[in-house]
Amino acid sequence: MSSVIHIGQRAIGANHAPFIIAEMSGNHNQSLERALEIVDAAAVAGAHALKLQTYTADTITLNVRNKDFLIDDKKSLWDGSNLHELYQKAYTPWEWHQPIMERAQQHGMVCFSSPFDETAVDFLESLNVPAYKIASFENNHLPLIEKVAKTGKPMIISTGMATISDIEEAVKTARNAGCKDLILLKCTSTYPALPTNTNVLTIPHLKQMFDCQIGLSDHTMGVGVSVAAVAHGATVIEKHFTLNRSDGGVDSAFSLEPDELKSLVVETERAWLSLGQVWYGPTEAEQKSLMFRRSVYFAEDIQAGEVLTAKNLRVVRPGFGLHPRFYQSLLGKRARNNIEKGTPVVWELIE
Structure with missing residues (x-):
């Protein structure tokens, strides 16, 4: 082909x-x-x-009006014509x-x-x-x-x-x-x-x-x-x-x-x-939109050694913190140092 x-x-x-x-x-x-x-x-x-x-009408059909050549269909746009008449018009x-x-x-x-x-x-x-x-x-x-x-x-x-x-x-x-x-x-x-x-x-x-x-x-x-x-x-x-x-x-x-x-x-x-093509994951045009995905952030000011809880950790936008898949495993761990609210969670900040 x-x-x-x-x-x-x-x-x-x-x-x-x-x-x-x-x-x-x-x-x-x-x-x-x-x-x-x-x-x-x-x-x-x-x-x-x-x-x-x-x-022309003559190269496509015969000019006769027997039943074979008549259009007999009430739903047809051309009902009542014979084929020769139709093709003369068309x-x-x-x-x-x-x-x-x-x-x-x-x-x-x-x-x-x-x-x-x-x-x-x-x-x-x-x-x-x-x-x-x-x-x-x-x-x-x-x-x-x-x-x-x-x-x-x-x-x-x-x-x-x-x-x-x-x-x-x-x-x-x-x-x-x-x-x-x-x-x-x-x-x-x-x-x-x-x-x-x-x-x-x-x-x-x-x-x-x-x-x-x-x-x-x-x-x-x-x-x-x-x-x-x-x-x-x-x-x-x-x-x-x-x-x-x-x-x-x-x-x-x-x-x-x-x-x-x-x-x-x-x-x-x-x-x-x-x-396009079969494609999964972000396209080039979507790269800037990745920041709007969810990730794990510190939701409160935290002191060094403080335990991480559902109150001081949240899964929010933007997407610069750890993937939400890690949220459950972070709970109960401790902060390595003082952390300001709104900081993305990264492993370096966790004991």
Whole structure:
């Protein structure tokens, strides 16, 4: 496994802050002007990458209305549409890709895409994208994975709905076709997803099973689940992004707004910074605080030869005297000389 993967100029790995991907998806609402505003807002919020989706309704499905192609789910955001209608609303026109990518590059932000068929890979290669993402619904599209792998560029695969054997097959296909830099994203393919069905404990298990970097494609509301994922080793976080959920759009209901994306960038980096290493005892930063620990002090003025008792010895702050573990053994001993109240107890003062 490559310990560090580079997408554009950005390094991704355990020793780097989480790589934050803002997924535009169909939140441009079929307006290039809005799409460019989304790029600008993502950059201001601190996202490291903007991601597109590259397909047309015809490259992803058939325009028929039999029951197989109708969305019949009252809980779905897209209930009543057929798949072709949904993807006509959601797709990003291919002629928009270049201006969107150029705008992202102007901000110093990486821009890449999820191809949904082989023609999309050819198109994205013509734009020299720095990486590819395989969406959860495509993680069983082995010919697509193979074609992407042959580009030699980093590949990110979402694992929504995939069994261990499904993931193993996808990973094997990618690696056998030449993929060296692979990242898997834990994903729950419900929209929105709930924290209770996100199962971030899968992240370290995936890392162990497939010996690659693991991230999270997060469809939950807020940033808490992403922070938890980073705490369990995620190096990449992908979140859908929009200017304002109230503007509507195919993915708006579970997308972050600009202030939330900024919070995601800040809080996931804080979570990463907090990981550190296994450590016990005072850190370097805590050295000055050691004085505030308890130790044994003389609580009264004491004459030479006087017996030490619970009245004239106390365990108090600060911590310059003997450790409290010695308190019981000090009781009944005698002072070696005259001692002033507030003096730390040290062995040299005890007979």
